[in-house]
Amino acid sequence: MSDANPPPGLAGVVEAAKAAGERGPPPVHLWNPPDCGDIDIRIAADGTWFHEGSPIGREPLVKLFASILRLDPDGYYLVTPVEKMRIRVDDAPFIAVRVDKVGEALRFLTNVGDVVEAGPGHDLRVTIDPRTDEPRPYVHVRRGLEARLTRPVFYEIVEWAQPRETADGLVYAVASLGEWYPVTAPTAGP
Numbered sequence: 001m002s003d004a005n006p007p008p009g010l011a012g013v014v015e016a017a018k019a020a021g022e023r024g025p026p027p028v029h030l031w032n033p034p035d036c037g038d039i040d041i042r043i044a045a046d047g048t049w050f051h052e053g054s055p056i057g058r059e060p061l062v063k064l065f066a067s068i069l070r071l072d073p074d075g076y077y078l079v080t081p082v083e084k085m086r087i088r089v090d091d092a093p094f095i096a097v098r099v100d101k102v103g104e105a106l107r108f109l110t111n112v113g114d115v116v117e118a119g120p121g122h123d124l125r126v127t128i129d130p131r132t133d134e135p136r137p138y139v140h141v142r143r144g145l146e147a148r149l150t151r152p153v154f155y156e157i158v159e160w161a162q163p164r165e166t167a168d169g170l171v172y173a174v175a176s177l178g179e180w181y182p183v184t185a186p187t188a189g190p
Contacts, residue, residue, distance in 0.1 A: 025067065026067055026068050026080075028068055028069070028070045028079045028143075029070065029143055031079050031080065031081050031084075033079065033080065033081060033082050033083045033084050034083065034084070035077075035084055035085075035086075036083040036084060036085050037085060037086070038085065038086045038087075039078065039085040039086070039087060040052045040053070041056075041065070041078070041085075041087040041088070042087065042088040042089070042090065043076075043087070043088070043089045043090060043093050044090050045090040045091040045148075046095070047094065047095035047111045047148075049062045049065065062112060063112050063113055065078055066093070066094065066112035066114075068080060069087075069093055069145060070084070070143065070145075071093075071143065071144040071145055074086075075087075076088070076089045076093060091136075091148055092138055092145075092146040092147055092148040093145055093146070093147075094110040094111060094112055094114065094141055094145065094146065094147035094148075095110060095111040095147055095148055095149075095150060096108040096109070096110055096116075096139055096147040096148065096149040096150060096153050097109055097110065097111050097150055097153065098153065099149075099153045099156055099157060101160070102117070104175070104176070104177055104178070105117040105118065105119060105176050105177050106118045106124070106157065106160075106174060106176040108139050108147065108149075108153070110141060110147045111147075114141050114142070114147070116139055116140075116141050116142075116147070117176065117177060118139055118174075118176035118177065118179070118181065119176050119177025119178065119179050120177065120178075120179060121140070122139060122140045122141070123139070123140050123179075123181065124137070124138070124139050124140075124157075124174070124176065124181035125137070125138050125139075125140075125181070126138075126181075126182065126183050126184075128185070135154065135183070136148065137149040137153075137154045137157075137183070154183075157174050157183060158172070158183055160174050161173055161174050161183050161184070162174075162175075164180060164182075166182070166186060168186035169186030169187050170186060170187050171183075171184050171185070171186050171187075172184040
């Protein structure tokens with residue numbers, strides 16, 4: 001079946017994504033297909049992908065969908081050259097499951113196989129969950145899509161953090177590729 005006439009819905013998304021992926025990472029940022037509405041796919045806060053309420057257990061299928069995920073101003077979409085369908089994302093679409101120090105870089109591995117080095121264009125940020133007052137750390141993966149760091153990954157970077165004086169006060173921060181990223185809120189100096 002050609003790209004010009006894919007089947008509708010989920011089957012069409014799978015077929016078009018496979019075809020695009022055979023030529024390298026799909027250029028979803030360049031595609032401007034018509035909005036075909038919502039599809040019952042949800043990415044839970046723990047990184048699990050669901051279709052019609054059931055977990056998607058096939059890892060290659062999840063990686064395929066992740067490769068055609070795009071964040072538009074009005075939400076997350078699975079995008080192919082011929083259609084785009086909105087999905088729901090509870091927090092961040094990806095989870096950072098590992099971090100390694102590689103030279104001067106902090107290199108993260110996501111649950112869908114993306115490898116990202118924190119630095120220019122791939123910022124590391126920490127917010128505070130207003131309900132629990134717990135840190136919510138994220139790393140930018142690509143084109144507005146982020147990965148939330150798992151607790152063990154966050155604890156590992158906190159161990160590497162060093163005190164740094166900023167205009168807002170003392171913070172603990174980690175360095176990667178020449179950039180410093182606070183992992184704590186500023187506090188008043190001694």
